[in-house]
Amino acid sequence: MSATTSSERARRLAIALALNLLIVVAQVVAGIAAGSLGLLSDAGHNLIDVAALAISLFAVQVARRQPTAERSFGWHRGTILAAQANAAMILVLTLWITYESVDRLIHPQDVDGGLVLIVTLVEFVDNAAAVVIVREPHAGHDHPGHAHGGDLNVRSATLHLMSDAAASLGVAVAGAVMAATGGWSRLDPAVSLAIGLSIAWHATKLLRSSNAVLLEGSPAGLDLDQLQEAVVAVDGVEAVHDLHVWTLSSELTALSAHIVVEGHPSLEEAQAVAGGVRRMLASRFGVGHSTIELECETCEEHGPACDMEA
Numbered sequence: 001m002s003a004t005t006s007s008e009r010a011r012r013l014a015i016a017l018a019l020n021l022l023i024v025v026a027q028v029v030a031g032i033a034a035g036s037l038g039l040l041s042d043a044g045h046n047l048i049d050v051a052a053l054a055i056s057l058f059a060v061q062v063a064r065r066q067p068t069a070e071r072s073f074g075w076h077r078g079t080i081l082a083a084q085a086n087a088a089m090i091l092v093l094t095l096w097i098t099y100e101s102v103d104r105l106i107h108p109q110d111v112d113g114g115l116v117l118i119v120t121l122v123e124f125v126d127n128a129a130a131v132v133i134v135r136e137p138h139a140g141h142d143h144p145g146h147a148h149g150g151d152l153n154v155r156s157a158t159l160h161l162m163s164d165a166a167a168s169l170g171v172a173v174a175g176a177v178m179a180a181t182g183g184w185s186r187l188d189p190a191v192s193l194a195i196g197l198s199i200a201w202h203a204t205k206l207l208r209s210s211n212a213v214l215l216e217g218s219p220a221g222l223d224l225d226q227l228q229e230a231v232v233a234v235d236g237v238e239a240v241h242d243l244h245v246w247t248l249s250s251e252l253t254a255l256s257a258h259i260v261v262e263g264h265p266s267l268e269e270a271q272a273v274a275g276g277v278r279r280m281l282a283s284r285f286g287v288g289h290s291t292i293e294l295e296c297e298t299c300e301e302h303g304p305a306c307d308m309e310a
Contacts, residue, residue, distance in 0.1 A: 009154055010057060016130040016161065017053040020046055023126045026119060034115040046123075046164055052086040056157040077214070079249055084210040086157070090203035097196035104189035113178030116188070120172035127165035134158050159202055167195040216246035219253050227285055231259065234280055236273035238262045239298060245287070255281060256291040260298050270294045 027043035062078040135158050174191040178184050209220070218224060222245060231240045239260040248254050261273050274292045281287035 010061060012134045013053055013057040013154075013157060016134045016157070017050060017057060019126050019130045019133075020050050020053060020161075020164075023123050024050060027123060030115055030119040034119075052089060053157055055082045055085055056154065058082070077249060080210050080213045083206060084214070086159075087203045087207035087210060090159075090163075090199055091207070094196045094200040094203070097192055101189040101193035101196065105186055105193070108185040108189075113175045113180070116175030117172055117179055120168045120175060124165055124168035124172060127161050127168055131158060131161045131165060134161060159206055163195075163199045163202060166198070170195050213247045213249065218245050219247050222253075222285065227281075230280060230284060231257070231277055234273070234276050236262055236265070236269070237277065241298060242293075248289070252288045253286055254289040254291075255287045256293075258293045258295055258298075260295050264296050 024043055024046045027046060028040070031040035031043055056079075062075045065075045134154065170191045171188070174184075174187045177187055212220070224243065224245065227245065228240055228243060231237060231243075237259055240257050241260075242258040243255075244257070245253065245255045259274065259277060261270050265273070271294075274294055277292060278287075278290050281290050
């Protein structure tokens with residue numbers, strides 16, 4: 001279980017959403033007044049952040065719904081879809097920033113560096129505060145079955161905010177240089193281009209992480225050989241095979257396996273062995289949902305009971 005509850009996540013995301021709405025309005029007005037592409041591109045990124053935070057907030061609310069007959073695992077994948085959508089939006093925005101930056105490098109325009117500096121410093125404080133509010137504690141990292149960085153949905157929102165803070169600082173430095181020199185107008189789009197490329201790199205990593213979950217890949221950081229050895233080490237277990245581990249969401253890991261029990265135990269004794277395996281998987285590897293089939297002898301290799309292929 002994560003150290004941060006879904007209701008607490010929702011509250012933090014709502015506060016960050018309000019902060020970003022305020023800064024977008026200020027950036028658009030100041031960007032037009034100063035003629036700064038850096039400010040306007042940053043405002044566009046913040047506007048995407050507003051949408052991203054709204055999607056993340058909605059996903060957190062949806063994930064709290066109880067399982068139904070149609071969705072027996074509940075709505076956990078909603079947060080992963082939100083993370084994927086956020087990453088895709090960042091990449092689309094980066095294409096626009098790159099195009100505009102290159103155009104401004106070829107055709108430079110005058111920029112009011114002083115106004116840019118003031119607005120971006122205010123934005124930096126705003127985004128830094130939002131990062132502190134949204135970012136989750138690292139309490140959930142003890143289990144290798146948990147996604148690195150905690151909930152991918154909240155991680156995607158935090159990435160938006162952290163990239164904004166970095167972008168604000170970069171544009172502020174450019175504004176300070178332009179204000180001090182009265183020139184260097186190409187510095188504004190150059191900073192925007194560097195910011196866009198950096199954001200795209202982080203968004204690509206996030207997109208890969210969310211895709212891995214949707215494709216039911218093994219949890220990041222989980223050593224399957226180590227897990228298999230731990231299962232065999234449980235009292236009463238002779239062997240394990242047909243082992244599959246996948247992530248349902250950033251916080252819920254599922255596992256299925258065939259376990260060969262020692263000897264020919266009674267049903268009650270066999271169930272006790274399965275219970276020991278489940279407790280070990282939950283405490284050591286963070287597996288929240290495990291389906292275990294007990295056997296007295298290993299099922300036929302590639303037989304209908306073990307083979308996933310038709």
